[in-house]
Amino acid sequence: MIGWEDSANDSKGDLFRWTEDYLERTTYEISCPVIRDQALAPEGKTGIIISTLLDYSLVKRISEAGDYEHYKEFCTQKIINVLEQSLFPGIQELVLFSICATPLTIEKETFNSEGAITGWSFTNKIMPSENRFKKITNAVQTPIPDVYQCGQWTFSPSGLPVSIVTGKLAADQVKKNLK
Ligand SMILES: Cc1cc2nc3c(=O)[nH]c(=O)nc-3n(C[C@H](O)[C@H](O)[C@H](O)COP(=O)(O)OP(=O)(O)OC[C@H]3O[C@@H](n4cnc5c(N)ncnc54)[C@H](O)[C@@H]3O)c2cc1C
Numbered sequence: 001m002i003g004w005e006d007s008a009n010d011s012k013g014d015l016f017r018w019t020e021d022y023l024e025r026t027t028y029e030i031s032c033p034v035i036r037d038q039a040l041a042p043e044g045k046t047g048i049i050i051s052t053l054l055d056y057s058l059v060k061r062i063s064e065a066g067d068y069e070h071y072k073e074f075c076t077q078k079i080i081n082v083l084e085q086s087l088f089p090g091i092q093e094l095v096l097f098s099i100c101a102t103p104l105t106i107e108k109e110t111f112n113s114e115g116a117i118t119g120w121s122f123t124n125k126i127m128p129s130e131n132r133f134k135k136i137t138n139a140v141q142t143p144i145p146d147v148y149q150c151g152q153w154t155f156s157p158s159g160l161p162v163s164i165v166t167g168k169l170a171a172d173q174v175k176k177n178l179k
Pocket residue numbers: 051106116117118119150151152153158159160161163
């Protein structure tokens with residue numbers, strides 16, 4: 001499948017058509033938190049989170065054209081439709097409500113540039129953080145005495161495991177220095 005920049009002639013219809021095609025072919029991560037914690041939904045109900053990757057610039061362009069709300073509704077309906085046709089026949093009728101978050105939402109909520117879902121981009125020529133696994137203990141150090149850091153910006157490649165590991169390493173450092 002060609003990228004949206006190559007297939008779209010800047011028209012709204014093209015971008016929506018490309019998105020529709022993409023949502024039919026992409027892979028989805030589906031999670032159901034109520035399986036772990038029943039208190040998250042009323043009895044007999046559940047919630048599912050369906051995620052896929054989408055280019056920030058595409059959503060930004062659509063937003064700048066004033067079509068953001070329409071686009072989110074379009075994507076939501078398309079994704080439900082894909083699930084209806086594949087994994088979950090009948091789901092369409094069961095949906096009570098849905099919420100759609102895009103890379104613009106993540107940017108607004110987290111200030112991560114371009115709505116990135118995790119730390120430093122692999123395309124950085126020089127990584128602004130420690131990136132050697134054998135030296136991961138360096139990741140928690142800062143130039144300020146007695147101040148340690150942890151989380152997705154402190155080591156690359158990042159993600160949940162690195163955030164947890166650096167949190168533990170930083171806590172260990174603090175404990176060690178308190179003795
Ligand atoms: C949709 C999505 C899917 C993902 N999938 C995966 C995956 O499959 N595997 C994986 O490894 N990683 C995944 N990640 C990335 C992973 O979730 C993050 O890298 C990780 O959660 C970052 O942890 P963190 O502790 O550094 O930051 P965060 O989890 O962002 O925690 C920062 C905390 O600081 C709080 N905060 C912010 N500002 C302030 C302030 N001024 N004062 C006080 N508190 C503040 C925030 O509210 C937040 O609770 C995914 C991320 C997203 C968005």
